[in-house]
Amino acid sequence: MSDTHEETIRFVRDSMLPQQEPPATSTGVIGWGRKNLFSTPLNAVVTVLSLALIYYVLSGILPWVFQSVWVADSLAECREIFLERWGSTEGHACWAVINERWLQLLFGFYPSELYWRPILAFILLLVAVAPVLFPWASNKLLVVTAVFPFVMPWLLWGGTIWTPLLVAAGFAFLYFGPKHGSEAVGSLAAVIISVVAALIWWMFIVGPLSGLLSGIVPIGLEPVDSRNFGGFMLSILIGVVAIGCSLPIGVVLALGRQSDLLIVKAICVGFIEFIRGVPLITLLFVASTLLNIFMPPGTNFDIILRVMIMVTLFASAYMAEVIRGGLAALPKGQYEGADSLGLDYWQAQRLVIMPQALKISIPGIVSTFIGVFKDTTLVSIIGLLDPIGLTNSIRADAAWNGIYWELFAFIALLFFIFCFSMSRYSMYLERRLKTDHR
Incomplete structure (x- = not known):
């Protein structure tokens, strides 16, 4: 009987295989x-x-x-060039209308020799919003942010310099009144008295005093009537005012809707629900026609100012609901934590509650801003010459009668640039404020 011996041979590679390229597919x-x-x-x-x-x-x-034409004096000349170059008038754009009328689409009928004023106002707008939107901007630019709301209308409409200065002086009542009057009459009474004093100053004193000072020291710019405003400048003007004013008003309305004071809550709820239940075009018709019926005879209430007020109120109601959603999304522990720190109501809102609510509400806030900016085209229905309204004026010219797509494509491009920029900024802001690392 023979023994069977099984042998196991082990092999260990003493060198690495050369690295292979991954498959091309x-x-x-x-x-x-x-x-x-x-x-x-x-x-x-x-x-x-x-x-x-x-x-x-x-x-x-x-x-x-x-395959388009950029230089021509009329639509008929564009079609002649189409036939000469491509043998057909279909499928080609006549961009010559944009080449000839782009300044009108941007500035409306604003005097051409004064184009520097809306351009300067737009540059100051970019400088004014820089320290608010971007952390790298110098805080020294906040001075421009503070004075811009008073300089902008003076640049666009012109007139005496004393009017914006006196309007700015009225805000002294709102700043110093609650600060120094709360000890004497109480905080709420001081706020009410300050607001009433500011309204009296703006409505009854600024006009006569401005006329008196301008007669003594005539410093100002050449006046421009509101009927000359138009084009994309008008859309930016209405959009910027509505966006800038609707956010703080929306915050106040959102807080008022959650207030324990019955009258304050009822007023805020009634305002929000009424505005949200009415189409914007209806409010614009009220601003353009019906509002004059309730004004004293001889009152000259600028149509653009009326439209800006109505658009701002409309945007504020929607902004209030967006911010209320952000407030409702905060856990109750945040409110309890603010109370445990000994903060009063306004300190808690400013330092703890509102920053978190606004952070949560960023997508909704920016969506509201974009919607309001696009809704400025509705003013063409009440006779204001925004870019859409100007297309009718351009097509009324016999040289460009029958042209449509080129004008609307150019206007769409301008709106897309602004709306896309706001959308990209909201995404940047969300990334910058993101605190979780999931």
Whole structure:
């Protein structure tokens, strides 16, 4: 009987294999396409159909944009050039109307020799919002932020310098009144007295005193009537005022809706529900026509000012609901934590509650801002010459009668630039304020 010996041979590699390149089908454009576009038969079918749709759309848009005419004196001349170059008048754009009327689309009928004033106002706007929107901006620019609301209307409308100075002086009542009068009559009474004093100053004293001072020291700019305002300048003006004023008013309305004071809560709820239940175009008609019926005879209430007030009130009601959603999303522990620190109501709102509520509400706030800015085109229905209203004036010219798409495409591009910028900024702000690391 013989013994069977089994031997196990072990082999250990004493050198590494040379590194191999990954398969070409799993890297680069091919790998990305297989993973994201053709991962399943259904995805492959959807991808092919989507590419076919994109090709169909671009095949119509690109020739219309690039096979176009930029220099011509009329639509008829554009069509003659189309026939000469491409043998057809279909599928080509006549951008000559934009080349000729772009200044009118931007500034309306504002005097051309005074274009520097709205341009300067727009530059000051960018400087004024920089320290508010971006942390890298110098705090010294807050001086521009503070004076811009008074300089901007003076630059656009002109007139004496004393009017914006006296209007700014009225805010002294709102600042020093509650600060120094609360010890004598109480905080709430001091606020009410300060507001009443400021309103009396603005409504009854600023006008006569401004006329008196301008007669003594005539310093000012050439006046421009509101009927000359138009174009994209008018849309920016109404949009900036509505956006800038609706946020603080919306905060006050949101807090008032949650107030324990019955009268304050009822007023805020009634205002919000009434404004949100009425279309904006109805409010604009009220501002343009019906409001004059309730004004004293001979009162000259500027139409653009009336529209800005109505758009601001409309945006404030929606902003209040957005901010109320942010307040409702905060856990009750935040309120209890503010109370445990010994903070009063306004300190708790300013330091603890409102910063978190506004952070939560950023997407809704920016969406409201974008909607309000786009809704400024509704003013064309009440006769104001915003970019949409100006298209009718341009087409009324016999040279450009019958042109549509080029004008609307240019206006859409301008609105897209502003709305897309606001959307990108909201995403940047959300990333900057993000505190969790999930």
